[in-house]
Amino acid sequence: MQRKHLVTIGVTTVVVLGAGTGLTYAVSGTQSTSGLDRYTTVTVDGHKALSSDIVAGRIGSKYKPLPWVGRPIGHVSCPTGLKAVAGATITCTAKANDEEVEIPVRVVKATDTSITWKFER
Numbered sequence: 001m002q003r004k005h006l007v008t009i010g011v012t013t014v015v016v017l018g019a020g021t022g023l024t025y026a027v028s029g030t031q032s033t034s035g036l037d038r039y040t041t042v043t044v045d046g047h048k049a050l051s052s053d054i055v056a057g058r059i060g061s062k063y064k065p066l067p068w069v070g071r072p073i074g075h076v077s078c079p080t081g082l083k084a085v086a087g088a089t090i091t092c093t094a095k096a097n098d099e100e101v102e103i104p105v106r107v108v109k110a111t112d113t114s115i116t117w118k119f120e121r
Contacts, residue, residue: 031118049081084110
């Protein structure tokens with residue numbers, strides 16, 4: 001009887017820890033896919049680009065999604081829109097503890113209607 005109780009506790013612990021790890025992974029992701037439409041698109045060097053406001057807003061909301069993931073940052077600023085060209089990069093900035101933090105952003109995939117991009121923490 002006592003052995004069954006210990007096995008049940010062990011299995012429950014593994015399930016709870018696994019669910020917590022899965023939640024952390026799902027919420028802490030730094031990759032996003034954004035639509036390119038008349039509200040989100042700007043032009044940078046003759047290319048369609050995702051507005052810098054959209055990029056900055058998404059980074060701001062995902063940089064520290066949970067208390068144990070990332071560090072708190074202030075307002076995020078991006079110098080220009082993110083070109084809808086695979087491999088294109090920009091570096092956004094934010095303040096953390098009175099220190100400027102650079103946030104590299106890179107386009108993973110782009111089409112005429114969407115852009116998949118990620119940032120580094």
